[in-house]
Amino acid sequence: xxxDLLKKYSLIxxxxxxxxxxxxxxxxxxxxxxxxxxxxxxxxxxxKSQVVWLKGDLRKSVADILGHNYVGLRIRYWHKExxxxxxxxxxxxxxxxxxxxxxxxxxxxxxxxxxxRESRGGEIRYPAFTQQFTDIKLSDDKLDRNxxxxxxxxxxxxxxxxxxxxALYLDKFTSQSS
Amino acid sequence: MxxxxxxxxRTVGAIVALFVMLLAITGVLLNHTTELxxxxxYLTWDWLLEHYGVATVxxxxxxxxxxxxxxxxxxxxxxxxxxxxxVQRPVLxxxxxxxxxxxxxxxxxxxxxxxxxxIERMGSAAGIPAEIQNIGLFHGDPVIQTRDGMxxxxxxxxxxxxxxxxxxxxxxxxxxxxSVEVELATYFHGKGITVEQLILDIHNGHIVDRFGVWLxxxxxVLMIFIxxxxxxxxxxxxx
Numbered sequence: 001x002x003x004d005l006l007k008k009y010s011l012i013x014x015x016x017x018x019x020x021x022x023x024x025x026x027x028x029x030x031x032x033x034x035x036x037x038x039x040x041x042x043x044x045x046x047x048k049s050q051v052v053w054l055k056g057d058l059r060k061s062v063a064d065i066l067g068h069n070y071v072g073l074r075i076r077y078w079h080k081e082x083x084x085x086x087x088x089x090x091x092x093x094x095x096x097x098x099x100x101x102x103x104x105x106x107x108x109x110x111x112x113x114x115x116x117r118e119s120r121g122g123e124i125r126y127p128a129f130t131q132q133f134t135d136i137k138l139s140d141d142k143l144d145r146n147x148x149x150x151x152x153x154x155x156x157x158x159x160x161x162x163x164x165x166x167a168l169y170l171d172k173f174t175s176q177s178s
Numbered sequence: 179m180x181x182x183x184x185x186x187x188r189t190v191g192a193i194v195a196l197f198v199m200l201l202a203i204t205g206v207l208l209n210h211t212t213e214l215x216x217x218x219x220y221l222t223w224d225w226l227l228e229h230y231g232v233a234t235v236x237x238x239x240x241x242x243x244x245x246x247x248x249x250x251x252x253x254x255x256x257x258x259x260x261x262x263x264x265v266q267r268p269v270l271x272x273x274x275x276x277x278x279x280x281x282x283x284x285x286x287x288x289x290x291x292x293x294x295x296x297i298e299r300m301g302s303a304a305g306i307p308a309e310i311q312n313i314g315l316f317h318g319d320p321v322i323q324t325r326d327g328m329x330x331x332x333x334x335x336x337x338x339x340x341x342x343x344x345x346x347x348x349x350x351x352x353x354x355x356x357s358v359e360v361e362l363a364t365y366f367h368g369k370g371i372t373v374e375q376l377i378l379d380i381h382n383g384h385i386v387d388r389f390g391v392w393l394x395x396x397x398x399v400l401m402i403f404i405x406x407x408x409x410x411x412x413x414x415x416x417x
Contacts, residue, residue, distance in 0.1 A: 034303030049304050049336060071263060073297040076304055087303060 030098075030115045031125060034087050037100040037114055038078055047080040052174055065141070065166050066090065075170060083109065084174070086167040092118045092156040099163045103171040108136045111164055121156030133160075138168045180414060187407040190400050197397045204381040211374050220370035232367035239269045240354045243279045246294060247358045248272050251366075255281065257294035259361035271313045271349025275320055275333045282313035282322065282349070287335060305336050314348035321346050 038046040051074045054062055062070045078085040084103045089096040095117035102109040111133045113125035123129060129150060137144045143165055149157045211217055227233040237249040237256075249256045250269040256262065257279075267283035274280075278297070279290040287306050289297040300306050309325040321330045321343065328346075329338040354362075376385070383390030 034301060038303055051298070071296060072299075073291065073295055076298065076300070 028117055028119065028122070032100070032112065032114045034098075034100070034114065037087065037112060038085055041083070041085045041100075041102055041110075042078065042080055045080075047078050049076050049078050050174075051076050052170055058173060061141070061169065062166060065169055066162050077170070077174070079174070084167075084171055086163075086170065087114065088163045088166060090159040090163045092121055092159045094118065097124075097156060097159055099160060101164060101167040103167055106137055106168065106172055106175070108133045108164060108168065110134065111160065113160075116156075118156060121150070121153035123150045123153050124156045124160050129157075130160075133164055136164065136168075138165065138172065141165070141169060143168075180411070183407055184411060187404055187411065190404050190407075194397065194400050194404055197400075201381065204377050207377050208374070208381060216374040216377065217372050219373045220368075221373060221376060222370040226371055226376070227363075227367075230371055232363065232371070235359060235362045235366050237354055237362075240352050241269070241272045241281070241349055242352045242355075243272050243274050244292075246279060246292070247355055248279065248281055248290075249354065249358075249362070251362075255288065256362065257290060258358050259365050260294055261365075262290060262294055263288065263296040263299070270310060271351075273313055273315050273320055273349055275315075275318075275335075278333070280313065280320060280335065282310050284310050286310075287313075287322075289335075300335060305338065307338055312348050314346040316343055316346045323348075 032040075035046075052058075053074045054070055054072070059070070075086070075088070082104055086101045086103065087098065088101065089098050091097070097113060097118065098115035100110075100112040100114045102111075111130045113122075113130070116122050116125060132147050143161060147157065147161055207214065207216065224233065235251070237251055239250045241248045247256075247258050248269070250265060253264050253266060254261050255265045255269065265283060265288065267285055270282045270284060272279060272281040274292075277292055279292060281288040281290065285308065286299050286301040287310075288299050291297055302308050307322060307324045307326065307329045310322050311325065312323045314321050314323075316330060319330050319332060320335060321328060321341070322338075328341050328343065330341045330343070331338045379385040379390075383394040386393065
């Protein structure tokens with residue numbers, strides 16, 4: 001009897017481990033290509049891209065937002081009828097996560113995880129989490145509302161908050177300079 | 179028997195003495211590594227670096243763009259001996275456009291300043307044709323060869339027109355210049371071999387790889403042998 005019970009629990013444990021392994025592996029991947037994200041955003045009429053050069057004070061501000069220097073001297077974005085699309089990368093724990101962010105008039109319209117390469121923290125891609133960013137704004141160069149975290153995905157959540165802040169900051173900067 | 183044993187003891191003792199001196203000297207030096215700063219003194223003798231396998235580095239791809247050497251080591255792109263950005267795909271070539279270096283992988287163009295700073299990675303979302311096979315120049319304009327055909331742009335690189343041309347100066351891989359190879363070897367392997375490392379490896383026999391360990395084993399056996407023969411002779415004399 002005991003042996004049967006042990007066998008049963010072993011099988012359940014094995015199934016749980018296999019499920020968790022499969023789940024963590026499936027979290028990695030490209031969920032949407034950059035082009036598909038832009039095509040979806042601009043309804044197949046993607047505008048010509050523009051760039052913002054990170055120089056002087058802007059470079060410093062970007063470093064303050066991210067907590068480190070941005071790797072690269074310029075950031076590309078797509079702008080049409082008041083909507084701007086940003087494709088930004090930020091490292092969660094070890095590997096870069098690619099985010100697609102749409103900003104409209106200093107607010108976030110939508111955030112998507114386009115590619116996730118970390119082994120943990122892939123839960124940030126779910127709409128249930130990303131919807132928290134809808135209509136979020138900047139207040140004193142910080143997000144104007146709290147974002148509920150996800151246990152086990154702290155660094156990925158932090159990366160998403162950083163890039164959303166960056167996108168809003170750049171949205172404001174590009175609006176002021178144009 | 180006693181005379182033969184004494185003769186053997188003397189011969190083996192003479193051999194062992196050399197090893198004991200070597201161990202004693204290197205042991206004393208290792209005991210005073212900090213005071214003698216042996217861990218901060220570096221040896222860069224060619225034969226030694228060669229022996230430790232740190233004399234050379236092998237890049238996956240090397241391209242010479244004017245004064246700069248662009249190389250790829252696994253997922254890292256280097257300008258001369260400085261890592262500039264990560265790169266997920268093999269580097270296929272590079273060209274210089276005005277004040278830009280443009281490095282091609284099959285799915286993107288990586289833009290670098292002439293000072294070696296990473297500017298941006300332009301992928302298909304930025305209008306770069308997919309499945310790049312090579313990059314070159316035609317009368318100063320960038321040209322890329324893709325699976326789908328040949329494309330030409332200008333220095334902005336954001337609009338590409340399909341073309342069919344001859345006489346394009348395609349980017350070709352080059353050998354790594356010696357001076358940069360030395361710098362890269364320093365980057366990957368440090369300044370050389372520390373004196374402490376060399377002495378430690380002489381002390382523990384690793385300087386001659388696996389053979390050194392066996393040599394020290396043989397020496398230990400000889401030590402045991404002369405200890406036993408010494409004790410035996412001492413026992414017989416005191417009897």
